[in-house]
Amino acid sequence: MTSSSSPGIMATGLTKRYGDRTVVDDLTFTVGPGTVTGFLGPNGAGKSTTMRMLLGLDAPTRGRATIGGRPYAAHPAPLQEVGALLEARSVHPGRSAHDHLLALAHTHGIPRRRVDEVLELTGLSGVARRRVKGFSLGMGQRLGIAAALLGDPGTVILDEPVNGLDPEGVLWIRDLLKSLAAEGRTVFVSSHLMSEMALTADHLVVIGGGRLLADTSVTDFVRASGQDFVTVVTPQAARLRELLAAPGVEIASSGSAAAGARASAEAPAETLEIRGTDAAHIGRTAAAHSVPLFELTPRIASLEQAFMALTRDAVEYRTSTALEGAMA
Numbered sequence: 001m002t003s004s005s006s007p008g009i010m011a012t013g014l015t016k017r018y019g020d021r022t023v024v025d026d027l028t029f030t031v032g033p034g035t036v037t038g039f040l041g042p043n044g045a046g047k048s049t050t051m052r053m054l055l056g057l058d059a060p061t062r063g064r065a066t067i068g069g070r071p072y073a074a075h076p077a078p079l080q081e082v083g084a085l086l087e088a089r090s091v092h093p094g095r096s097a098h099d100h101l102l103a104l105a106h107t108h109g110i111p112r113r114r115v116d117e118v119l120e121l122t123g124l125s126g127v128a129r130r131r132v133k134g135f136s137l138g139m140g141q142r143l144g145i146a147a148a149l150l151g152d153p154g155t156v157i158l159d160e161p162v163n164g165l166d167p168e169g170v171l172w173i174r175d176l177l178k179s180l181a182a183e184g185r186t187v188f189v190s191s192h193l194m195s196e197m198a199l200t201a202d203h204l205v206v207i208g209g210g211r212l213l214a215d216t217s218v219t220d221f222v223r224a225s226g227q228d229f230v231t232v233v234t235p236q237a238a239r240l241r242e243l244l245a246a247p248g249v250e251i252a253s254s255g256s257a258a259a260g261a262r263a264s265a266e267a268p269a270e271t272l273e274i275r276g277t278d279a280a281h282i283g284r285t286a287a288a289h290s291v292p293l294f295e296l297t298p299r300i301a302s303l304e305q306a307f308m309a310l311t312r313d314a315v316e317y318r319t320s321t322a323l324e325g326a327m328a
């Protein structure tokens with residue numbers, strides 16, 4: 001990383017009104033270096049608008065945003081300080097990926113060799129001479145990320161970078177973001193995909209209806225929501241209930257016998273949802289008393305549930321598609 005050490009992103013009372021609608025409402029948060037910070041919110045929550053204000057593309061109605069201690073526009077070489085991928089990209093369709101990046105490098109005083117480096121980094125070397133016009137959504141997304149990284153910036157701001165990527169691309173983005181953070185960069189990445197953020201981010205800034213709902217670590221976010229549970233399938237549900245009974249432990253039965261998880265000589269297996277204790281304790285207790293378990297699964301989907309619980313009132317609109325997307 002060539003740029004100065006990165007003191008992060010700071011939003012103070014950031015507010016945006018369109019007419020009489022307040023779409024970003026008095027947001028104050030900081031994003032520190034060395035970790036991936038997820039910017040979560042349902043569709044229409046104001047994530048893109050906030051990112052555009054951070055990047056000086058929209059003027060705040062009120063409040064202030066700085067990156068590395070200054071407003072974006074005050075950086076003499078912004079591309080070397082902040083790399084951004086926003087939803088709307090402008091790439092000349094007749095140009096090749098290589099030429100697009102080279103033009104960008106020239107304009108911003110970035111050495112030519114950096115073009116090949118970012119092409120390599122984003123897996124585009126093999127298609128670098130092809131016209132962007134023929135690129136898939138995923139390839140276009142990779143090109144956008146290549147452009148964001150061209151200036152070797154200390155801060156990276158990416159709006160929904162996994163949109164349009166296939167599973168391999170999603171995995172690649174996850175690893176890339178983590179390695180950028182491990183190099184000490186500030187990484188701020190928006191998503192409405194909770195499960196993806198659970199795997200990628202260490203810290204979360206959550207908004208709904210333009211307001212800050214949470215600014216916390218992923219672990220604390222889930223823990224605070226009280227939505228964690230463990231799924232257990234056992235043919236000795238009654239016995240396991242007795243053994244696990246303790247203050248704060250809640251055991252619910254889904255009632256259904258798990259098809260295919262039935263041992264011929266035993267009672268039908270029952271599926272239990274257990275809250276207030278963890279999988280390790282349940283597994284040890286069951287083993288110590290020879291209670292067979294056919295399944296013991298900590299539910300990491302709890303980030304979805306925590307998020308849904310938190311944003312339920314703040315969701316501006318929902319369609320079944322948006323909801324399915326949010327649960328993916």
Ligand SMILES: Nc1ncnc2c1ncn2[C@@H]1O[C@H](COP(=O)(O)OP(=O)(O)OP(=O)(O)O)[C@@H](O)[C@H]1O
Pocket residue numbers: 018023041042043044045046047048049050192316
């Ligand atoms: N130029 C604009 N004029 C009027 N309203 C706008 C404008 N830009 C955004 N909005 C509104 O502001 C709200 C927040 O939009 P924004 O795109 O920031 O949300 P988001 O969280 O990024 O959602 P998504 O994931 O759907 O992009 C939406 O209701 C949107 O319609």
